[in-house]
Amino acid sequence: xATDTKTxxxxxxxxxxxxxxFDGFSYADLSADVGIRKASIHHHFPTKAALxxxxxxRYYDDLKAVCDQIDVSHKTGGARLTALIDRYRSxxxxxxxxxxxxxxxxxRESLPEEVIAQIGRFREMIIAWTETVFAAGQTDGxxxxxxxxxxxxxxxxxxxxxxxxxxxxxxxxxxxxxxVQILTQRL
Amino acid sequence: xATDTKTxxxxxxxxxxxxxxFDGFSYADLSADVGIRKASIHHHFPTKAALxxxxxxRYYDDLKAVCDQIDVSHKTGGARLTALIDRYRSxxxxxxxxxxxxxxxxxRESLPEEVIAQIGRFREMIIAWTETVFAAGQTDGxxxxxxxxxxxxxxxxxxxxxxxxxxxxxxxxxxxxxxVQILTQRL
DNA sequence: GTCTATATGTGGATAGAC
DNA sequence: GTCTATCCACATATAGAC
Numbered sequence: 001x002a003t004d005t006k007t008x009x010x011x012x013x014x015x016x017x018x019x020x021x022f023d024g025f026s027y028a029d030l031s032a033d034v035g036i037r038k039a040s041i042h043h044h045f046p047t048k049a050a051l052x053x054x055x056x057x058r059y060y061d062d063l064k065a066v067c068d069q070i071d072v073s074h075k076t077g078g079a080r081l082t083a084l085i086d087r088y089r090s091x092x093x094x095x096x097x098x099x100x101x102x103x104x105x106x107x108r109e110s111l112p113e114e115v116i117a118q119i120g121r122f123r124e125m126i127i128a129w130t131e132t133v134f135a136a137g138q139t140d141g142x143x144x145x146x147x148x149x150x151x152x153x154x155x156x157x158x159x160x161x162x163x164x165x166x167x168x169x170x171x172x173x174x175x176x177x178x179x180v181q182i183l184t185q186r187l
Numbered sequence: 188x189a190t191d192t193k194t195x196x197x198x199x200x201x202x203x204x205x206x207x208x209f210d211g212f213s214y215a216d217l218s219a220d221v222g223i224r225k226a227s228i229h230h231h232f233p234t235k236a237a238l239x240x241x242x243x244x245r246y247y248d249d250l251k252a253v254c255d256q257i258d259v260s261h262k263t264g265g266a267r268l269t270a271l272i273d274r275y276r277s278x279x280x281x282x283x284x285x286x287x288x289x290x291x292x293x294x295r296e297s298l299p300e301e302v303i304a305q306i307g308r309f310r311e312m313i314i315a316w317t318e319t320v321f322a323a324g325q326t327d328g329x330x331x332x333x334x335x336x337x338x339x340x341x342x343x344x345x346x347x348x349x350x351x352x353x354x355x356x357x358x359x360x361x362x363x364x365x366x367v368q369i370l371t372q373r374l
Numbered sequence: 375g376t377c378t379a380t381a382t383g384t385g386g387a388t389a390g391a392c
Numbered sequence: 393g394t395c396t397a398t399c400c401a402c403a404t405a406t407a408g409a410c
Contacts, residue, residue: 023210024296026385040394048386087393105356106293109211141266145332148372156261158386159342162349169292170307182342185335192375213403227376229405 006044006173008034014055015017018097022107031166049112052104053175056118059100063122067129077137078187081156085180088160094169102161156183193231193314194219201242205284206322209239230250236299237292243305246287250309254316263372264324270315272367282358289348297300312342331373 003011012033016025027048031038045051070083091099101122104111131153137143146152163179177184190198199220203212214235218225232238257270278286288309291298318340324330333339350366365373 020296021293027387028384036393037395039396042387044393046387056386075217102352105352106208108356109207112224116356123357139321147349151368151372154365155346155367159346160349160367161352162345162347165289165292165348166310166345169295169303170310174244178341180342181338185338214405215402223375225404226378226406230375233405235404353388 001090005034009041009044009051010058012049014059015097017055018091018100018103019023019093020086021103025112026035039150052111053113053118056086056104056122058108058117060118060122060125067126076140076142077133078140079136079139080133081130082187084133084156085160085183088164089164089173089176089180092164092167092173092176094130095167095173099161102164105177106163106165107129121139127157142187147164159183190237192221196228196238196243197233197242197352199351200238201246203288204286205244205278205287206280208290210297212294217310236302239298240305242287243291243302243309247309247312249304251312254313263329264320265327265329267320267374268324268370269328271320271343272370275351276360276363277368279351279363280353280358282354282360284359285351285355286348289351291344292348293312293352310344317343340347346370 009030011023012030013025016029016033027038027041030041034041045054057182066087067084072078074080074083088099091097098106100120104115121126131149134143134149134152134156138146138149159180159182163176166179167173167176193203196217198262199211199217203216203220210360215229216223219230220338223250223307226278257267261267266278269363275286278284285293288306291302291306295303321330321336321339325333325336346369347369350363354360354363
């Protein structure tokens with residue numbers, strides 16, 4: 001069964017946004033990629049703003065599921081933190097891509113207010129979850145010198161995002177590894 | 188004495204790039220801001236790509252001078268790190284602005300290769316300087332638990348940049364403070 | 375060095391037939 | 393739900409007069 005057109009559009013748009021930025025792709029690009037005419041895309045997403053909202057909504061749900069899955073498959077705080085770092089590392093795709101949240105954060109002025117609010121909720125969700133990870137690592141001893149899980153969590157997400165941005169600018173994933181070594185050396 | 192036209196254009200473009208992104212301003216905006224016609228801008232900067240190179244070149248020199256000045260006016264590693272954090276904090280301008288390096292990093296696909304190379308050199312310069320700061324803080328005891336200055340420096344810049352990006356998305360400078368608390372609590 | 379006028383391309387979006 | 397055809401706004405850039 002082929003993916004339906006709407007999902008195909010979301011997939012194409014997400015890949016495009018993550019590699020070229022929200023301003024870096026047009027309905028013409030999606031049209032060529034998915035194989036329908038520009039005008040037809042407006043039937044599924046009346047405006048590009050509506051498309052951005054749908055993308056961010058799906059991304060929130062995806063990452064929420066990822067965090068839940070990590071909790072299931074990894075038991076120590078250290079293992080969970082490693083899984084999160086790995087997730088951000090692999091989203092780099094060799095230095096050619098960012099996670100959707102960073103990509104959208106960098107296109108602020110082109111996005112509707114609704115997406116800005118979604119980004120806020122997304123960040124809160126990830127940081128809250130990361131705090132539980134550091135708290136677990138503090139308790140089970142799998143993350144060294146955790147003084148304050150809330151402070152650690154507030155720093156971890158910006159660090160992962162800044163590391164992605166740096167690695168992507170120079171298309172060099174080693175810059176990501178170098179930036180997050182401050183975390184991985186404690187595991 | 189009025190600033191010459193070329194400098195006025197650079198100033199206007201830098202402010203615009205930092206608040207709205209490189210794709211977020213046009214020659215029409217500069218024209219309105221500086222008070223000359225669009226076509227006249229091409230006399231000073233033939234292409235927008237050439238303008239971006241000039242902006243990044245000036246920014247490199249500015250930050251180099253800032254680091255040198257910090258070395259002169261602050262003696263301990265801790266005081267120097269505080270000064271760097273303050274610099275990135277104030278570049279936020281209440282959550283409405285980014286430093287030029289982060290802004291350009293987020294507009295990668297619109298920039299010429301020369302600017303990408305300039306960003307690489309800029310980042311190397313800042314990270315090398317930051318390493319000397321952490322090394323000083325380790326020696327003079329003004330920064331707590333420094334195990335490896337190189338690892339600290341490789342993380343500090345992405346953290347500052349990620350913190351700026353987060354604070355700017357929600358136009359909330361408190362998010363910057365929250366993210367860098369992992370550093371400031373050690374001072 | 376600055377101007378008017380214009381070229382040329384591309385963006386998102388709409389109307390209306392099928 | 394998809395199409396053709398078209399609109400309108402705006403972008404960067406150029407030609408040539410003053």
